[in-house]
Amino acid sequence: MAFNIEDLYDGITISSGNDGNNYLILICIHGNETCGLEAILSLQKSGELKSLLKSGTLSILLANPKAYEQKRRYINCDLNRSIAKNDLKFDYEIQRSKIVEKYIENADFVLDIHSTSGPSVSHALPCDLSCSENFAKTLPVNYLITKLAHLTVEGGTTLDFAKKQNSCAVTIECGQHEDKKSIEVAISCIKQLFNLKALINPSLIMLECLKSFEVKKGFLFKQNFSCFDFVKYGQEIASDDLGTITCTNLDGGYIIMPNSSPKIGEEAFFWAISK
Ligand SMILES: [Zn+2]
Known part of the structure; x- marks a missing residue:
């Protein structure tokens, strides 16, 4: 299962060969948040990515390639405020939002991986669906914050769209940009994605x-x-x-x-x- 970073620009889908859920990992929705990409490359290199997927399919999309190449949050507008806005503008992120929507529409479970500009401990933001909250509770992060993903000023987040699609989506903020620990958090959360019978993380602090x-x-x-x-x-x-x-x-x-x-x-x- 060889792929390089450019292959992820249009997304790749890996099949386990067995029936099961369609999993989606979104990385670089914000171009300067690369811990998800680093985690994927690390799991590919170690051979774990393929062995983690026991059933169903796994798709991986590097959502904002231009912003990633330029090490910027976005080019024209925030992609994570542009999903399903049906905006007629020719902004780069509006074009990319169509690809993100297509992948979310096909996904049963979505892990959307981010990092923060300031220092922060890791936290998970589920969408407002019980399956999404249950999945988020198993993740090895410090905090779980419900409802936040649907309370942005502008709307148009990946989770707003995932909720409409009834897709069990969770956004994770793994720590500060460039912090090596954020890559470890991303790797642990990706492993948990395929372990849906996992127990609730006992040290998780829950906020609303x-x-x-x-x-x-x-x-x-x-x-x-x-x-x-x-x-x-x-x-x-x-x-x-x-x-x-x-x-x-x-x-x-x-x-x-x-x-x-x-x-x-x-x-x-x-x-x-x-x-
Ligand atoms: Zn972000």
Whole structure:
């Protein structure tokens, strides 16, 4: 089963020869997030990729080749906000979204592999389907955050589309870009994809995302937040021209994915509580 990186631009499908689920691994939805690609290349080199697949098929798609080659998040617009938008623009990512959609439509299980710009522990984001949450609970990551994937400001995520297709999809954030540990997390999660009878990860911390906050004019964090920082009731989080954003949850909550260079219209951060 020899393939090179360019073969993954249009996607490849490996068959086990036995009936079973169609698995899909999405890598480089954001071009500068390469731990998924590194993990695939490592598993190919060791010969494990083929032996992991006992039944069904495995497809692998390098979703944003141009951005990957240029080591950028995207070329024209965020691919993970462009899925099934039916936009008529000729943006590169709009063209690529059609290929991503085709692969998700055919998949029973999807693992969408990402990394983060700032330091972060690993976490899994299931789509809002019980099969997806059950799969995410088995993954060897630190946190599981439900609902977040469907609460982005713009929509159009891989998970928004997967939910509509009834596909058991999970996005994983494996750690910071370029951190070697993120590759290890990606490898462990890929192995788990084919082990659907696995037990729940006992050390997993489960959170539920309640909302995202959009960057508005004058937005400024009150302090330098890291992902998963806990905020107490009444604590000021940020302010913008409309006022101050304060924690109104009596039990406090968690800052998720604080945006280190917030631009108007993007998510400033997500807000989650213990589940
Ligand atoms: Zn990403």
